[in-house]
Amino acid sequence: MRAKTVLPAVAMTAVSMVLTLAVVVMWLGTAVPWPVALVVGLGIDGGWLATLAYERRLAAQGDHNRAVTAVGWSFGILAAGVLVAHALTAEHSAGAWLAVAWLPIAAKALWLVHAMWERTALTPVALDAIRGIQQEARDEAAVARARLRAEAATEETRLTAVTEAGARVARVQAKTAQALAGAWSTLETARAGEETGRALTSVTARVTPGVTPRWELPVWGPSEPLAARSLESAPALTDEALDVIVDEIRTSETPALSYREMAARFRAAGHSASEMRLRAAWKRVA
Secondary structure (H helix, E strand, C coil): CCHHHHHHHHHHHHHHHHHHHHHHHHHHCCCCCHHHHHHHHHHHHHHHHHHHHHHHHHHHCCCCCHHHHHHHHHHHHHHHHHHHHHHHHCCCCHHHHHHCCCHHHHHHHHHHHHHHHHHHCCCHHHHHHHHHHHHHHHHHHHHHHHHHHHHHHHHHHHHHHHHHHHHHHHHHHHHHHHHHHHHHHHHHHHHHCHHHHHHHHHHHHHHCCCCCCCCCCCCCCCCCCCCCCCCCCCCCCCHHHHHHHHHHHHCCCCCCCCHHHHHHHHHHCCCCCCHHHHHHHHHHHC
16 A cells, blocks of 8 residues: 555656756756766755655654755755756757656655655554444444334324224214214104194103103203312311320320321321421420
8 A cells, every 4th residue: 555655756756856867967068067967966866865865764753844844845846947947948849848847846746645645544453443433333324224214114104094093983973973963853853843742742741740841852962061069178177176186196105106106196087187287286295
């Protein structure tokens, strides 16, 4: 995995160094002796290579130096500037020379990408752990989605069943109401009939004298419930009577009963008083 980032950076560095050296020798060789031009080209490439090697050493130690990085980029910009200047002053193929003038900057950028890859690289064990965590999260999400879909389907089935049952109940109630309405209509017709009314009135008068001779239909509809009989509450004990009863129960045994025993016997004897009044009476007599 490391070769995927370091090999392009090495290749780009080699190409840019060779190109820079060739351009410096060709460009300055016409103005100064070629050994001098060669030294200048080697100086640019050597300074760039030296700063790059030192940056790589610091990166291997987990360290970083901004000054060294600035010097390295300065050499890269200088090499790119030399290539751009040569392209602008060249009489032939100026566009081709200008097209390759970005190679030193590109090489520095590739080394920057490789350094970032190294700072974020993980071991195979960590990568396996991350893949396991991601797979577990995907499994949990899939199970949750399946559970939600199943619950939604179950709820839909339940609502459908309840709706159908409600519809059946409504139909039965409608049929029952219709049948009752028909029966009541028949009874009303019989009651309102002239001959039937006289017959029912005569029978009613003979069998049960003194009642209303008119035969009335039974009431069909909502009826009001009977009022519940209210129980007359026993009269509340006065404080003096309550004190007497509490004192009698408390001193019924020797030694005197505790409050809990006294309260239990008080209520078992059928007396009634609130807990607050009973405790207050206990405090007064005790």
